[in-house]
Amino acid sequence: MKKAGKIAINIIVVALSLIYLFPVYIVIVNSFKNRAELYENILAFPSSVDFEYYATAMQKMSFPRAFGNSLIVTVISIAIIIVLASTTAWVLVRVNNKLSKIIFLVFVGTMLIPFQTLMMPLMQEMGWIRDHLRIPMLDSLGGLIYMNVGFGASMAVFLYHGFIKSVPVSLEEAATIDGCNKFTLFWRIVFPMLKPTTATVAILDVIWIWNDYLLPSLVISSKAYRTIPLSTASFFGQFTIQWNMAMAGLTLTIIPVIIFYLSAQKYIIKGVAAGAVK
Amino acid sequence: MFKKQDKGWYILFTAPLIFIFTTVVIIPFFIGIGYSFFSWDGLPLNPKVFVGMENYVKLFSDGRFLSSAIHTTLFTFLAILLINLLGLIFALVVTTKLKVRNAARAMLFMPYLIGGLILGYIWKFIFGDAFSSIGEQIGLTSVFFNWLLDSRFALYALVIVATWQMAGYIMIIYITGIQGIPEDVIEAAHVDGANLWVTLFRVKFPLMMPSFTISLFMTLSNCFKVFDVNFSLTGGGPNNATEMFAMNIYNEIFQLNNYGYGQAKAIVFFIVVAAVTLYQVSITKKREVVMV
Amino acid sequence: MKKRRVAIVFLSCFIIAGLLFTGCTIPGTSGSTGGTQTTAKKIIVFQSKVEITDQMEALAEEYKAETGVEVEVWGTTGDDYFQQLKTKLANNQGPTVFSLAPGSESEQMKNYLEDLSGLSFVGKIAEGMANVIDGKVVGIPYTVEGFGLVYNKSMISPDEVKDYTSFVKMMQDQKAKDVNGLSLSQESYFLIGHILNTPFALQADPFQYVADLAAGKVKMADTPEFQEFAKFYAAIRDYAKNPLEINYDKEIGDLATGKSAAIHQGNWCAGMFNDYQLDFELGMMPLPLAGNDCLAVSVPAAWYVNSQASDAEKQAGKEFLTWLYTSNTGKRYLMEEFGFIPVVAGMENKNLDVLSQEVAKYTAEGKTIPWPMSQWPAGIVDVYLVPVAEQFFTTEMTPEDFLAELDRVWVEASK
Numbered sequence: 001m002k003k004a005g006k007i008a009i010n011i012i013v014v015a016l017s018l019i020y021l022f023p024v025y026i027v028i029v030n031s032f033k034n035r036a037e038l039y040e041n042i043l044a045f046p047s048s049v050d051f052e053y054y055a056t057a058m059q060k061m062s063f064p065r066a067f068g069n070s071l072i073v074t075v076i077s078i079a080i081i082i083v084l085a086s087t088t089a090w091v092l093v094r095v096n097n098k099l100s101k102i103i104f105l106v107f108v109g110t111m112l113i114p115f116q117t118l119m120m121p122l123m124q125e126m127g128w129i130r131d132h133l134r135i136p137m138l139d140s141l142g143g144l145i146y147m148n149v150g151f152g153a154s155m156a157v158f159l160y161h162g163f164i165k166s167v168p169v170s171l172e173e174a175a176t177i178d179g180c181n182k183f184t185l186f187w188r189i190v191f192p193m194l195k196p197t198t199a200t201v202a203i204l205d206v207i208w209i210w211n212d213y214l215l216p217s218l219v220i221s222s223k224a225y226r227t228i229p230l231s232t233a234s235f236f237g238q239f240t241i242q243w244n245m246a247m248a249g250l251t252l253t254i255i256p257v258i259i260f261y262l263s264a265q266k267y268i269i270k271g272v273a274a275g276a277v278k
Numbered sequence: 279m280f281k282k283q284d285k286g287w288y289i290l291f292t293a294p295l296i297f298i299f300t301t302v303v304i305i306p307f308f309i310g311i312g313y314s315f316f317s318w319d320g321l322p323l324n325p326k327v328f329v330g331m332e333n334y335v336k337l338f339s340d341g342r343f344l345s346s347a348i349h350t351t352l353f354t355f356l357a358i359l360l361i362n363l364l365g366l367i368f369a370l371v372v373t374t375k376l377k378v379r380n381a382a383r384a385m386l387f388m389p390y391l392i393g394g395l396i397l398g399y400i401w402k403f404i405f406g407d408a409f410s411s412i413g414e415q416i417g418l419t420s421v422f423f424n425w426l427l428d429s430r431f432a433l434y435a436l437v438i439v440a441t442w443q444m445a446g447y448i449m450i451i452y453i454t455g456i457q458g459i460p461e462d463v464i465e466a467a468h469v470d471g472a473n474l475w476v477t478l479f480r481v482k483f484p485l486m487m488p489s490f491t492i493s494l495f496m497t498l499s500n501c502f503k504v505f506d507v508n509f510s511l512t513g514g515g516p517n518n519a520t521e522m523f524a525m526n527i528y529n530e531i532f533q534l535n536n537y538g539y540g541q542a543k544a545i546v547f548f549i550v551v552a553a554v555t556l557y558q559v560s561i562t563k564k565r566e567v568v569m570v
Numbered sequence: 571m572k573k574r575r576v577a578i579v580f581l582s583c584f585i586i587a588g589l590l591f592t593g594c595t596i597p598g599t600s601g602s603t604g605g606t607q608t609t610a611k612k613i614i615v616f617q618s619k620v621e622i623t624d625q626m627e628a629l630a631e632e633y634k635a636e637t638g639v640e641v642e643v644w645g646t647t648g649d650d651y652f653q654q655l656k657t658k659l660a661n662n663q664g665p666t667v668f669s670l671a672p673g674s675e676s677e678q679m680k681n682y683l684e685d686l687s688g689l690s691f692v693g694k695i696a697e698g699m700a701n702v703i704d705g706k707v708v709g710i711p712y713t714v715e716g717f718g719l720v721y722n723k724s725m726i727s728p729d730e731v732k733d734y735t736s737f738v739k740m741m742q743d744q745k746a747k748d749v750n751g752l753s754l755s756q757e758s759y760f761l762i763g764h765i766l767n768t769p770f771a772l773q774a775d776p777f778q779y780v781a782d783l784a785a786g787k788v789k790m791a792d793t794p795e796f797q798e799f800a801k802f803y804a805a806i807r808d809y810a811k812n813p814l815e816i817n818y819d820k821e822i823g824d825l826a827t828g829k830s831a832a833i834h835q836g837n838w839c840a841g842m843f844n845d846y847q848l849d850f851e852l853g854m855m856p857l858p859l860a861g862n863d864c865l866a867v868s869v870p871a872a873w874y875v876n877s878q879a880s881d882a883e884k885q886a887g888k889e890f891l892t893w894l895y896t897s898n899t900g901k902r903y904l905m906e907e908f909g910f911i912p913v914v915a916g917m918e919n920k921n922l923d924v925l926s927q928e929v930a931k932y933t934a935e936g937k938t939i940p941w942p943m944s945q946w947p948a949g950i951v952d953v954y955l956v957p958v959a960e961q962f963f964t965t966e967m968t969p970e971d972f973l974a975e976l977d978r979v980w981v982e983a984s985k
Binding site: 006009010013014017018020021022023024026042084085088090092095105107108109110111112113114115116117118120121122124125146147151153154155157158159162165166183186197200203204207213236238241243246247250253254257258261262265 | 284287288291292294295296298299301302303304305306307309310313320371376377378379380381382383384385386387388389390391392393394395396397399400401403404407442447450451453454457458485488489491492495496499502503505523524527528531532537540541544545547548551552555556
């Protein structure tokens, strides 16, 4: 009886998720149809499932290179964000003075600025840095990573700040008495306890950086540095959209993120299990 | 923890990020404030005319900007409620011991990855064709009609799509919060004979307060800045009934080439939103339980 | 207290810095670098016509093979093209050669446009097709495009749709057969931009009329062509499916499958029919507003050279355009690969699609009206006109109120 109930609940959860996923279904089936089939019935299964549009899309995107660029930008940006934001947030929580509070509020406050209003001055500033300090901020992966770190800082600090509060101070105090300096204290004791938060930050930032179009479209011009969203852009014109390519391109873009999510979420659970032993 | 002589550590740990953040966000923001005092189209070779406070004075009589403020507020209020409610329920369901929890998580999280034109296309189809045919078949045309053509329902349509997109995203934060509750606390509650509801409201929720603060703030900031969904689903229509702040500013800057005026709008928008959110954060922060 | 003072000092420093930054423009470093007529070994092309992106890439390879100069083609969705171009030009990381819509768009950018009057083939460009600003040729036209009614030849005959009365009769007849007589679609230009161009183009001096309208000297509500336009619009509302429920794809599909007899479109949509097996012939005919018998034909986009690029780059950009319009390879691309209607003497396209053939035919007969919409205030279609059209198609708004509302937003947009 109890077992049947459990199975039923499982089925209900799956069914609801599937309804929720209905739009995703539309994306996938239509990545196999041409314009006439799409017009005929947007919901129907495609008449034939062959991956020609995927092949064409991958070729037009220069998929391997775009994938490599996206991977580099995403991984390095997130690594830097995690290292810098976790340390910053930790210090801001533990040193509870006015300055910390102000810094924290500035970080949080800027999350409310619409990006469209920053982009023009940002590009101007970066152009100035390139011209006068000779640091290639524009049209380079390094520049894009730098700006990603800047834009990702707020949310990461905010998340770490929130969760560090629930980490007991007593452990840190004990370690200090044992003669740890702040650096080893943080990396040996505190950072491992933040694993669930780190996994969360990584997941949220992967979603954002991997799919980001607007910032890279302004920073990157050369073909050699195009990320995946930039390389699919030509499928997406309002008046020229090729639905099959666009949907195939989108599917190719999101599959890596889902794989990443499934593997990263284990750390949220593992991290807590490890923390519970303490 | 930190003493006076730890100043060096304080700087070492915070300075790099603050430096990057300042160059990427703060400086452009102040340059943007500077531009808000000019009448200018955004092209450096074209004339910039200093107009002082004129842009700021003008926007308070800009009816369309003010009504976009009303739409944004209404949208944000409804969307925050729905997104957090649904995100929390999702998180509670997928952190149970269900067999399908991992698959469910991945599925719920997928919508956030579909944006732009495709999002608009799919949901226009659902609200248009799909709703009309459902309405005709079951005879409920008062509920199932093309929502996007009705000025009130178009806003609700936006709320639904935003919820669909964001609930799985916010779920991730709630999951982290739930997983962060020590098992022994929950067990202790069970031993004390607390039922499901009591455990939820008296034990889990109070310990999840940081997650609430974070989730509320993130939905608030995302909803106030909402652009993608707005742009691709309704384009602000019908008849401007769903034009939000970000879209109004975007149009001013990039469609009408009024760069300075658009910046002024953005600054005012920022001040208003910052006041509201910081107030909200300060309220929920007070309710957080600090673990010692 | 002290802390607050420090904060104030900081804040004012930032604001002053911001003002300084905004007030004085930083001179570009990529400006003139010596006056020698060297040619750069690489140019960058950024252009808005997404349909020819793949062909541009192929063209770039052939150009490199023939001349040794590398051409890098930047990508775009087309929608955010102008925004990206502006941002990039503003930071001296602009392309060497780019495209714009001639008219208010190129007018706004005129400081960035190099004088191209000296190019060898400029004299051969068809009358009035080159973009001339302040007496200098700055833009080389891509092609001409025309719009009007794209129709199903087995369902309607242009001889029977000549004016408002016959148009309404056609709409009613088709409706009786459960067919859309004329379908518009929800995208801004397809909803109101193009169709509203016609009453402007029928004025004695269309471009002057646009200027007068902005100055408030004339009103659409008092102009006969516009009054009739409003009646046409009302007939579409009365006898056809609501355009707000139809997107571009559906509009094309409805025509291809016989559910619409005509759509208001241009020859650019010919490629959209490739996936369909048509069992009828497509044709193009004028929107018979006030007896109009002309298609609206003009240059949708033109090539420009970035005046802020280095001399060597500018030279390379000019050479590229000259090659494109005079070499055999270049001409072959323009005609066969891009499918353009020739606008420069000495070119001929035998493989035009059926709609472009119609546009070419009307052009040859001189039965064309211009695109005064290219002089409309920037952004007016998306930001101001679409909301009014949406109001018209979702409420019982009368044609008179519709015109009055258009007049009102026009003045607002022109401020």
